[in-house]
Amino acid sequence: xxxxxxxxxxxxxxADMTIVNVDAGAPVxxxxxxxxxxxxxxxxxxxxxxxxxxxxxxxxxxxVRASGAALVTVAIRxxxxxxxxxxxxxxxRCGVRLLPNTAGCYTAREAVLTAKLAREAxxxxxxxxxxxxxxxxxxxxxxxxxxAAERLVDDGFTVLPYTNDDPVLARRLxxxxxxxxxxxxxxxxSGLGIRNPHAIEMIRDAVDVPLILDAGIGTASxxxxxxxxxxxxxxxxxxxxxAEDPTAMATAMKHAVIAGRxxxxxxxxxxxxxxxxxxxxxxxxxx
Amino acid sequence: MTxxxxxxxxxxxxxxxxxRLVADFSLPDRGVALAMNSEVVPRSVxxxxxxxxxxxxDIVTAAQGG
Numbered sequence: 001x002x003x004x005x006x007x008x009x010x011x012x013x014x015a016d017m018t019i020v021n022v023d024a025g026a027p028v029x030x031x032x033x034x035x036x037x038x039x040x041x042x043x044x045x046x047x048x049x050x051x052x053x054x055x056x057x058x059x060x061x062x063x064v065r066a067s068g069a070a071l072v073t074v075a076i077r078x079x080x081x082x083x084x085x086x087x088x089x090x091x092x093r094c095g096v097r098l099l100p101n102t103a104g105c106y107t108a109r110e111a112v113l114t115a116k117l118a119r120e121a122x123x124x125x126x127x128x129x130x131x132x133x134x135x136x137x138x139x140x141x142x143x144x145x146x147x148a149a150e151r152l153v154d155d156g157f158t159v160l161p162y163t164n165d166d167p168v169l170a171r172r173l174x175x176x177x178x179x180x181x182x183x184x185x186x187x188x189x190s191g192l193g194i195r196n197p198h199a200i201e202m203i204r205d206a207v208d209v210p211l212i213l214d215a216g217i218g219t220a221s222x223x224x225x226x227x228x229x230x231x232x233x234x235x236x237x238x239x240x241x242x243a244e245d246p247t248a249m250a251t252a253m254k255h256a257v258i259a260g261r262x263x264x265x266x267x268x269x270x271x272x273x274x275x276x277x278x279x280x281x282x283x284x285x286x287x
Numbered sequence: 288m289t290x291x292x293x294x295x296x297x298x299x300x301x302x303x304x305x306x307r308l309v310a311d312f313s314l315p316d317r318g319v320a321l322a323m324n325s326e327v328v329p330r331s332v333x334x335x336x337x338x339x340x341x342x343x344x345d346i347v348t349a350a351q352g353g
Binding site for chain 2: 052060077086098113122
């Protein structure tokens with residue numbers, strides 16, 4: 001009979017073996033080797049966090065720390081004359097890298113200027129490129145997006161475009177030099193999850209650059225599904241910052257991304273139409 | 288002369304430089320960028336950049352955003 005102590009230690013041992021076991025030709029999946037790399041930079045977490053939607057900077061800081069995210073988005077906006085604790089101070093305390101975005105831009109011209117201001121203000125050439133079509137759907141405008149991506153790549157930016165769940169558009173973005181592609185699962189802030197998993201799988205097959213599911217995540221199972229479909233990372237904002245308990249949801253998302261990644265690499269069983277028992281067929285008692 | 292600063296009209300003296308203009312803002316040392324007429328002007332040259340008549344000046348920083 002297991003003691004309370006051994007019961008508790010068993011999952012830890014199993015988890016350790018799953019992560020670092022290197023024998024018998026098993027796929028190596030350790031925090032050292034299974035690291036997200038974008039544009040040559042290693043990131044210690046496959047969860048990217050958006051900072052929008054938090055009710056306070058205190059709430060945001062707690063969620064960022066709980067998420068384990070190493071890359072956090074910020075928007076670029078006109079300075080306010082009202083002084084206060086800056087989001088830059090908060091994120092510097094958390095030790096995360098900044099990913100400025102071009103949220104709110106409707107044209108390539110606006111997005112390129114915003115990216116250049118972000119580079120000047122924050123000292124980073126990384127940009128989450130968003131060029132949206134309208135404020136009702138917040139869907140990407142593919143034509144303006146491609147134009148902006150090309151101009152920014154040519155100007156030396158590391159471009160991470162928020163894009164539609166369209167494999168052809170994703171390939172075009174990758175081909176012109178984007179460092180990653182970030183298709184939506186469903187509209188921004190909708191919490192509808194991944195409405196077209198097949199499209200995400202096709203994008204996985206279409207591009208070699210990192211694939212980051214961006215937008216639409218509602219809860220932890222959505223994040224796990226994204227990883228199981230072959231995404232390299234997930235970017236989550238509203239699902240965490242607007243949850244009733246953002247810190248708890250950030251923790252859930254952290255584990256969901258890890259679980260989904262492990263499941264993707266573990267080699268899941270094939271789906272069958274009928275049952276296949278796992279107990280021996282021999283030696284069943286007769287009564 | 289009149290300029291537009293972050294969307295609001297302002298009267299300033301002819302020949303005012305960018306560093307004089309932003310002095311009223313008490314801007315932080317980092318995390319800020321400025322564009323005049325949709326061109327980024329590096330902070331290092333604000334002191335010797337005169338503001339053009341009818342210029343549109345935007346000063347931005349990081350804010351919460353997904």
